[in-house]
Amino acid sequence: MKRLLVACVLVCLNLAAQALEVTDDRGVVVRWNTPPQRIVSLLPSLTESLCELGQCHKLVAVDRYSNWPAQIATLPRVGGGLDPNIEAIVALKPDVVLLAHSSRAIARLESLGLKVVALEPKTHADVQRVLGKVAAVAGLDAAAAQTVWRHIDAAVSAAAQSLPPQARRTRVYFEVNRAPYAAGTSSFIGETLTRLGVANIVPAALGPFPKLNPEFVVRANPDLIMVGARNAEGLTARPGWHTVRAVRERRLCIFPNEASDVLVRPGPRMAEAARLMAQCLQEKAP
Structure with a gap:
């Protein structure tokens, strides 16, 4: 009987050691007895972070x-963050669903008994923090996330150091969507531009990704425009934009779709994003 009691105590202690909890961006504490082994991700930056x-x-x-990366190519697709296929997700019996804090699917998934961790990085500090949260969900210690972040941070610094002094005086407009929505100074894209030493024409006061009146860009008159190919069509034909220095002097970096994905995702490929921006500045800055 004594041996059985000791064995039970040891099992309980082992389970307690394995149990984990994560507080997501809603402030909700999500708990598991053992680290999740079946994960659904509904946000590319979270997918990339986990991988x-x-x-x-x-x-x-x-x-x-x-x-990205290539090994996820054969995985089932279960819709988008705004319109996930709830039935398909439930059928997969995941231990956790990773998604954006802004997703409207959270309440529905939780009502069906699924554990949800809502994370939505918007700044460099967020990316570092979310890496730690994702690592915890996967049952890894904090050191794993810290190692990934140090590599990102060092690579962004290296990209900045690669630029000639004259490039650092460039005034940049980064368009993330043709509405147009821009990357403001307070966004993760804006923070990368700041670390590269260039000036963002969109001030932090307008928010991370403000919708702009196109006349704002005309008045700001940037030296260089960065935009993804998906959103570049018709950009230079907007009223008054022919007078913008970047358009007039053909100082536009139009990133192909694959590179654009890298640039607009706040995750582990921010280092590559910094290199792409630095390359653009080296080639197009006045």
């Missing part, structure tokens, strides 16, 4: 926009 931490094998499905 960069070496945990791609735990993914059982991703959203339609997740397209």
Whole structure:
């Protein structure tokens, strides 16, 4: 009887040691007895973060926009963050669903008994923090996330150091969507531009990704425009934009779709994003 009691105590202690909890961006504490082994990700940056931490094998499905790294190509697609296929997700019996804090699917998924962790990085500090949260969900210690972040941070610094002094005086407009929505100074894209030493024409006071009146860009008259190919059509033909220095002097970096995905996702590929921006500045800055 004594041996049985000791064995039970040891089992309980082992389970307690394995149990984990994560507080997501809603302030909700999510708990598991053992680290999740079946994960659905509904946000590309979270998919990429999990894989960069070496945990791609735990993914059982991703959203339609997740397209990196290559090993996720054969995974089931379960819609987008705004319109996920709830039935398909439930059928996969995930231990957790990773998605954006802004997703409207959270309440529905939780009502069906699924554990949800809502994370939405918007700044460099957020990316570092979210890496830690994703690592915790996967059952990794904090050191794994810190190692990934140090590599990102060092690579962004290296990209900045690669630029000649004259490039650092460039005034840049970065368009993320043709509405037009811009990357403001307070966004993760804006923070990368700041670390590269250039000036963002969109001030922090307007928010991270403000919708602009196109006349704002005309008045700001940037030296260089960065935009993805998906959103570049008709940009130079907007009223008054022919007078903008970047348009007049053909100082536009139009990034192909694959590079654009890298640039607009706040995750482990921010280092590559910094290199792409630095290359643009080296080639196009006045």
